Amino acid sequence: MNVQEIEAYLNALKDNGLKSLGVDAETAESIKLAPSPNLEMGDVGFPCFALAKSLRKGPPQIAAELAATIQASLQDELVAEALAVGPYVNFRYNPAKLAAIVVGEALAKGADYGRDVAKNPSHFMVEYSAPNTNKPQHLGHVRNNLLGAAVSKILGFAGNRVTRVNLINDRGIHICKSMLAYKLFGEGETPESSGIKGDHLVGKYYVRFENAFQDEYSAWLETGVAADRFETWKAAQPAKEIAGLEDSDLQKRFRKDFKDTYFNTESSLGAQAREMLLAWEAGDTAVVELWKTMNSWVFKGFDQTYERLGVGFDKVYYESQTYLLGKDLVLKGLQDQKFKQLDDGAIVCDMEPLGLQGQKVLLRRDGTSVYMTQDLGTAMARFDEHAIDNMVYVVGDEQDYHFQVLFKILEVLRPELAGKLEHLSYGMVLLPEGKMKSREGKVVDADDLMDYMTEIAAEAIQERHEVSAEEVEKRAPVIGFAALKYFILDYHPRSSIQYDPAKSIEFEGRTGPYCLYSYARIQSIKRKSGGWPELSADQELAALSALGTELEMAVVRELKEWPSIVELAARQLDPSKVTEHAHKLAKTFSTLYNDAGHKVLEAEETRRNGLLLLAKAVAECIKTSLELVGIQTLDEM
Numbered sequence: 126m127n128v129q130e131i132e133a134y135l136n137a138l139k140d141n142g143l144k145s146l147g148v149d150a151e152t153a154e155s156i157k158l159a160p161s162p163n164l165e166m167g168d169v170g171f172p173c174f175a176l177a178k179s180l181r182k183g184p185p186q187i188a189a190e191l192a193a194t195i196q197a198s199l200q201d202e203l204v205a206e207a208l209a210v211g212p213y214v215n216f217r218y219n220p221a222k223l224a225a226i227v228v229g230e231a232l233a234k235g236a237d238y239g240r241d242v243a244k245n246p247s248h249f250m251v252e253y254s255a256p257n258t259n260k261p262q263h264l265g266h267v268r269n270n271l272l273g274a275a276v277s278k279i280l281g282f283a284g285n286r287v288t289r290v291n292l293i294n295d296r297g298i299h300i301c302k303s304m305l306a307y308k309l310f311g312e313g314e315t316p317e318s319s320g321i322k323g324d325h326l327v328g329k330y331y332v333r334f335e336n337a338f339q340d341e342y343s344a345w346l347e348t349g350v351a352a353d354r355f356e357t358w359k360a361a362q363p364a365k366e367i368a369g370l371e372d373s374d375l376q377k378r379f380r381k382d383f384k385d386t387y388f389n390t391e392s393s394l395g396a397q398a399r400e401m402l403l404a405w406e407a408g409d410t411a412v413v414e415l416w417k418t419m420n421s422w423v424f425k426g427f428d429q430t431y432e433r434l435g436v437g438f439d440k441v442y443y444e445s446q447t448y449l450l451g452k453d454l455v456l457k458g459l460q461d462q463k464f465k466q467l468d469d470g471a472i473v474c475d476m477e478p479l480g481l482q483g484q485k486v487l488l489r490r491d492g493t494s495v496y497m498t499q500d501l502g503t504a505m506a507r508f509d510e511h512a513i514d515n516m517v518y519v520v521g522d523e524q525d526y527h528f529q530v531l532f533k534i535l536e537v538l539r540p541e542l543a544g545k546l547e548h549l550s551y552g553m554v555l556l557p558e559g560k561m562k563s564r565e566g567k568v569v570d571a572d573d574l575m576d577y578m579t580e581i582a583a584e585a586i587q588e589r590h591e592v593s594a595e596e597v598e599k600r601a602p603v604i605g606f607a608a609l610k611y612f613i614l615d616y617h618p619r620s621s622i623q624y625d626p627a628k629s630i631e632f633e634g635r636t637g638p639y640c641l642y643s644y645a646r647i648q649s650i651k652r653k654s655g656g657w658p659e660l661s662a663d664q665e666l667a668a669l670s671a672l673g674t675e676l677e678m679a680v681v682r683e684l685k686e687w688p689s690i691v692e693l694a695a696r697q698l699d700p701s702k703v704t705e706h707a708h709k710l711a712k713t714f715s716t717l718y719n720d721a722g723h724k725v726l727e728a729e730e731t732r733r734n735g736l737l738l739l740a741k742a743v744a745e746c747i748k749t750s751l752e753l754v755g756i757q758t759l760d761e762m
Contacts, residue, residue, distance in 0.1 A: 167215025184212030241284030323422030451502025611637030
């Protein structure tokens with residue numbers, strides 16, 4: 126018997142017992158096993174309430190009869206006892222047998238313990254990161270990158286085939302803002318001449334454009350033209366919305382509301398940026414060369430950030446290559462009467478029959494595409510080119526509605542895609558001072574954050590140990606990144622996070638450094654014992670069968686849960702299931718290790734070997750867990 130067969134075995138005991146009382150198979154299957162709330166009552170059990178009406182007996186009486194029937198049928202040593210506890214039937218494991226099965230399998234499979242080798246794996250494509258090329262990546266991108274990378278690893282470990290993709294937004298008016306600012310103010314500056322990382326340099330000019338635009342807008346607001354625009358705007362406002370507002374308050378609202386209109390109608394900088402976008406789309410040599418040059422700086426910078434974070438992709442898409450995809454798809458949909466054309470020429474999808482409100486424009490009246498058009502074409506191309514079964518988009522929750530619409534329209538075009546599209550929506554990453562803003566330059570940069578986490582990890586190491594500068598340099602990035610990654614991924618993706626670097630680096634509690642420390646302590650046990658014991662199959666069985674105390678069995682139970690944890694994390698696309706289990710396993714073993722009655726190196730030989738084998742299995746499982754969320758381990762902290 127292996128670990129994954131234990132539940133099936135227990136269900137068979139339950140179902141056979143119920144069958145002996147005349148319970149039909151459908152009812153028996155509906156009664157589920159669950160862990161007992163108190164281990165003194167048994168390890169796992171099931172209730173008998175649902176049987177009272179059909180059997181015309183009280184649940185406690187039914188439970189007593191079932192327990193006696195199942196107990197009489199026990200032949201395998203895994204279940205030592207079936208007992209009735211009120212209206213429940215509980216099973217109590219034979220500790221030695223459970224330890225031999227669980228720890229034995231964990232040792233035999235090593236890093237593959239919990240891995241599912243599916244005969245017919247599903248092919249998942251996971252899209253994540255999706256930065257744009259006018260600024261470096263920030264803390265929000267860090268969460269996106271870590272989520273996408275961890276989900277991809279977990280899906281693969283759970284037996285699926287995974288293709289990881291990135292879609293880089295490298296075109297559009299926002300990209301032209303950085304390009305225009307560089308053209309106006311750059312004076313030939315390069316990453317090499319400035320010593321600034323490429324994506325940071327381009328981001329500098331994005332901020333420079335925004336500052337220049339703000340200055341231009343502020344100056345315009347002092348003009349007579351702006352005063353006229355204000356009066357026109359004020360006259361158009363619903364009376365009930367502006368009733369009682371002072372003129373200064375209305376001026377503030379106008380300044381905010383009119384900003385985009387000013388950019389598109391009055392602004393010199395806005396006009397130049399739009400002209401640059403048109404020139405790019407027309408293939409103007411000088412504009413395209415500037416675009417290629419600045420993008421090359423950004424791509425190199427992005428690659429450095431990805432390498433430090435430990436994330437990667439099997440294929441990178443660029444919006445400049447995909448933004449025209451989907452136009453023919455929409456025209457074909459119009460021809461097939463799945464979409465309709467408005468009087469002004471725009472093509473739309475009516476969302477009302479699909480359970481959403483309004484209409485979604487898919488081609489503007491001038492025939493140009495919108496973002497949705499591109500996303501439709503890109504999705505179809507991916508399913509056709511890669512023969513994927515499922516498409517997962519890792520994108521922030523501010524895009525929830527976009528993906529609801531996208532998926533509905535894709536299902537209109539290709540009904541067989543229903544159920545194969547998923548938006549892994551995640552919450553915002555906040556800091557104590559509030560939401561991040563990038564256009565004004567107020568942003569937590571990913572590279573700066575990684576530098577900072579390495580620095581505070583180095584300080585933490587030096588406070589705890591006297592180690593060489595070389596060792597600090599080696600350990601600090603691993604510990605710092607473990608703190609960052611664990612903290613970010615230890616929340617359900619839908620949750621918003623307030624990231625606290627100081628809390629994340631703590632060596633106690635539910636943190637990455639705590640899990641690393643637990644792993645390193647087991648490696649210390651290995652060194653002190655002269656290495657892991659090398660035993661024959663019979664000796665290993667004897668050693669594992671010597672385990673049986675409550676603290677030892679608590680560790681065995683956590684090990685037993687690992688395969689089901691992986692399956693759950695993959696099914697729910699939730700890496701926090703993995704981080705939670707890593708901490709629980711580490712904490713449970715720590716309790717055992719610190720107990721005076723479980724001094725590993727002082728135990729008699731057979732028990733000593735059993736405890737060492739248990740420690741080895743725990744270390745391997747912790748390491749696997751951490752690797753699935755992108756965390757390296759250290760043999761010494």
